[in-house]
Structures are given as C-alpha cells and as structure tokens.
Amino acid sequence: MKLATLRRRTYGLPGISGVARLDRRTTRLAGRLNPGDIAIIDHVDLDRVAAGALVAAKPAAVVNAQPSISGRYPNLGPDLIVASGIPLLDNVGSEIFAAVKEGTRIRLDGDLVYVGEAPVAKGTAQDTQTVAALMSEAKSGLSAQLEAFAVNTSEYMSRERELLLDGVGVPDVRTKFAGRHVLVVVRGYDHAADLKALKHYIREFKPILVGVDGGADALLEAGHKPHMIVGDMDAVSDAAFATGAEVVVHAYPDGRAPGLARVQDLGIDAVTFPTSGTSEDVAILLADEKGADLIVAVGTHATLTEFLDKGRSGMASTFLTRLRVGGKLVDAKGVTRLYRSRISSAALLLLVIAALLAVVAALAVSDSGRTYLNNFDSTWNDFVNWIQDLFS
Numbered sequence: 194m195k196l197a198t199l200r201r202r203t204y205g206l207p208g209i210s211g212v213a214r215l216d217r218r219t220t221r222l223a224g225r226l227n228p229g230d231i232a233i234i235d236h237v238d239l240d241r242v243a244a245g246a247l248v249a250a251k252p253a254a255v256v257n258a259q260p261s262i263s264g265r266y267p268n269l270g271p272d273l274i275v276a277s278g279i280p281l282l283d284n285v286g287s288e289i290f291a292a293v294k295e296g297t298r299i300r301l302d303g304d305l306v307y308v309g310e311a312p313v314a315k316g317t318a319q320d321t322q323t324v325a326a327l328m329s330e331a332k333s334g335l336s337a338q339l340e341a342f343a344v345n346t347s348e349y350m351s352r353e354r355e356l357l358l359d360g361v362g363v364p365d366v367r368t369k370f371a372g373r374h375v376l377v378v379v380r381g382y383d384h385a386a387d388l389k390a391l392k393h394y395i396r397e398f399k400p401i402l403v404g405v406d407g408g409a410d411a412l413l414e415a416g417h418k419p420h421m422i423v424g425d426m427d428a429v430s431d432a433a434f435a436t437g438a439e440v441v442v443h444a445y446p447d448g449r450a451p452g453l454a455r456v457q458d459l460g461i462d463a464v465t466f467p468t469s470g471t472s473e474d475v476a477i478l479l480a481d482e483k484g485a486d487l488i489v490a491v492g493t494h495a496t497l498t499e500f501l502d503k504g505r506s507g508m509a510s511t512f513l514t515r516l517r518v519g520g521k522l523v524d525a526k527g528v529t530r531l532y533r534s535r536i537s538s539a540a541l542l543l544l545v546i547a548a549l550l551a552v553v554a555a556l557a558v559s560d561s562g563r564t565y566l567n568n569f570d571s572t573w574n575d576f577v578n579w580i581q582d583l584f585s
Contacts, residue, residue, distance in 0.1 A: 206310075208302030209280060211253040213293050219243040220380075220407065220428055226250035231299055233289060236270075238263050242381045242492075244270030246407075247279075254280040254301050258287045261319065262327040271324045281324075282306065285316035349510050352446070352469060357517050360482040364464045368421050368439050371484035374400035376491060377476045378419075380407035380428070384492030387525035388415040391491070394528060400489065403476045408492065409433035423479070424472040426452030434459055441465070441479065443472045470510030481518045488518060491525040 211231035216222035219234045223246035226232055232252045236243060237259040247255055261271040261283050274281045282301055289306065292313040293299055300307040306314040355361040376395065378384060388411065395417065404412050406424030410433050419438040422429055426442060434440070434456070440463040444450035448467055456463045466475045473493050480488050515522060
C-alpha cells in the first residue's frame with residue numbers, strides 16, 4: 194500500500210501528512226530525517242548529491258522554499274526526487290520557516306501546505322513532466338554558466354596561487370601519507386556503490402582512508418574505519434569521531450572555523466586548514482602535499498555536468514585542485530574498471546588443491562608418511578563410528 198494512501202485513510206483528510214523537519218542546510222537535514230517525515234528545505238537549484246541524501250532518508254514529501262530549478266543551468270536534483278516517487282512542492286517562500294515549527298504535523302494537498310485545516314504556504318507541485326520541461330529551458334543558460342565558472346576559476350587562482358603552486362598553508366598532520374595510496378571519500382555521486390566495488394582494492398593495498406564530512410560515516414557504513422576526517426564537521430556523526438581518526442577542520446581564509454568548537458567540545462585535538470576551496474579539495478591537497486603516491490576519489494565531482502550541478506563558485510577550486518594533482522588523482526570508477534585482484538579466487542583454489550595433493554603424495558611415498566596416513570585413517574574411522582553411535 195502506498196504511503197500517501199495510508200496517510201489519507203489514517204487521518205481522514207486529503208493529501209499527504211507527516212511530521213515537519215526543517216533546515217536551511219539540506220544535507221544536514223537529511224541526517225535527521227525519519228521515513229515518512231516531510232522535509233522542508235531552502236535550496237535554490239537542488240543538486241543531485243543533496244537530493245540523493247534526501248531520497249535515502251525516505252521522506253513522505255519534500256517542500257522547497259526556493260525554486261528547485263531556477264533556470265540558470267540544468268541541475269540534477271529535482272529529477273532524482275520525483276523519479277523516486279517523492280512528491281516535490283516547489284517555491285513556497287521562506288515564510289514557511291516561520292509558519293511551521295520543527296516537529297509539527299503538516300499536510301500537503303495539491304499546491305498547498307496545511308497546519309491543521311489552515312493553509313500556511315502555497316507553491317508549485319512538480320512531477321516528471323514539469324521537471325523535464327524546466328530542465329529543457331535551463332539548458333539555454335549553460336553558456337552563461339560556463340562564463341561565470343571561468344571567471345570564478347581565475348579569481349580563485351589569484352587568491353590561492355601560493356597554496357596551489359607551492360603548498361603554502363597546508364598544515365602538519367600525524368597521518369603519514371608518503372608513499373601510500375589514499376582513498377578520499379565524499380558522501381556524493383554513487384559513493385556507496387563505488388565503496389562496495391573497491392573492497393578488494395582496499396583489502397589488498399590498505400590505503401589511508403580519508404572521510405570528507407559525511408564521507409567518514411559512509412566509510413563506517415561500508416565496514417571501514419577512517420584514518421582521517423576532513424571538513425566543516427557539520428555532517429559528521431559522533432560515532433565517526435569516536436573511531437580515533439585524526440581531524441582536520443576546514444576553515445575560512447580568515448581563520449574562522451565554525452566546526453572547530455564541536456570537535457573541541459568532544460575533547461578531540463584538531464588542526465585547521467584555512468582555504469576558500471571545498472572540503473574535498475582540502476583532503477586532496479593535503480594528501481598530495483604530504484607525498485601520497487595515488488589518490489582515489491569516491492563520490493567527488495569528475496565531469497562538467499557534476500561541476501555545474503553543484504552550482505557554486507567553490508567548484509572553481511575543485512577544478513584547479515584536480516589540475517594541480519594531475520595524474521596522481523584517479524576517480525573510483527576508473528579504479529574499478531582497471532583493477533583486478535592480483536590473485537583470482539580460482540587461482541587461489543587451484544593452488545590450495547595442488548598443495549594438498551603434494552602433501553598427500555609426499556606422505557604416501559615415505560615410510561613415516563604411510564604410518565601417519567594409517568594412523569589418520571584409523572582415527573577418522575573411529576570418529577565416524579562414534580558419530581554413527583550417537584544417532585543409532
């Protein structure tokens with residue numbers, strides 16, 4: 194039975210009912226959503242990473258105070274929401290954050306949001322057809338977006354040229370990267386599938402595991418323990434901090450680090466890395482500057498579509514960071530396509546069988562070996578007879 198139908202029967206009113214959860218930071222909200230809640234966000238041009246986090250939480254509906262597709266460029270988040278069967282009510286206005294309190298039961302019916310029987314907000318209900326139409330219109334804005342991206346890249350290069358060219362500002366850390374493989378995990382594009390595909394690589398090469406904000410919890414969910422946690426610290430669970438991983442807090446260029454207070458309250462020593470780039474850039478630059486042989490990126494941005502989908506000037510730093518690191522940086526999907534375990538399961542099984550046959554042959558041709566085999570045969574027969582006596 195569909196959730197919407199169940200709610201109509203339960204509460205006797207049309208539409209979809211649920212407990213409201215509100216946050217202007219979408220990824221932070223996704224971390225505390227329960228299945229069946231109604232997510233209220235404030236996110237212009239909803240990107241695929243944020244939408245994926247919402248979908249994973251299984252809300253009854255998503256209400257956006259802003260346009261989920263503004264028309265600047267074809268962002269990928271709204272299509273993921275509606276394709277997952279989750280109703281999306283768009284552009285209801287920021288006033289909803291004052292009209293609806295956290296934990297209040299609300300109801301969506303058509304393009305209206307109700308608290309009790311009183312309408313408190315009105316928006317535009319989106320579906321696959323309307324999202325497709327908006328995406329088609331937004332493609333016309335790509336050229337302007339590319340020009341803006343180029344300008345942002347030039348500005349970032351001017352601000353951070355010493356960091357990018359000479360590594361000035363990279364802090365000292367306890368973790369030893371020199372000569373090692375490093376796996377940088379962001380809770381982003383296909384991160385769970387990529388981590389699963391990399392399990393043999395991780396077992397064989399034992400890379401240093403770096404979780405970027407929620408990527409630390411992604412590592413835990415995949416059965417791995419992070420060696421280092423990098424980021425703003427707003428999407429890292431206490432369980433991830435409890436692993437004992439070294440913590441590097443991403444700070445603003447002026448030194449302010451809002452996430453540092455939380456880390457210090459937990460009694461954890463941390464270092465700060467001031468830069469105007471993104472947290473994933475911090476992790477990659479740190480690994481590169483400290484001498485990593487290879488950096489494998491999971492869940493990060495790799496294609497032009499993904500760069501534009503994020504829709505912010507910070508993506509300029511990611512582009513330049515990838516240029517700086519060069520061939521040392523490999524996307525996880527490339528590793529899974531090229532990597533094969535050095536010893537296949539079939540070869541290992543054949544090796545074990547051959548070793549056993551060699552041992553048996555050696556025992557069979559020697560006097561002491563035949564004595565051992567006769568004793569083993571006698572012991573085995575006694576054991577089989579004892580088992581048969583138990584069930585007779």
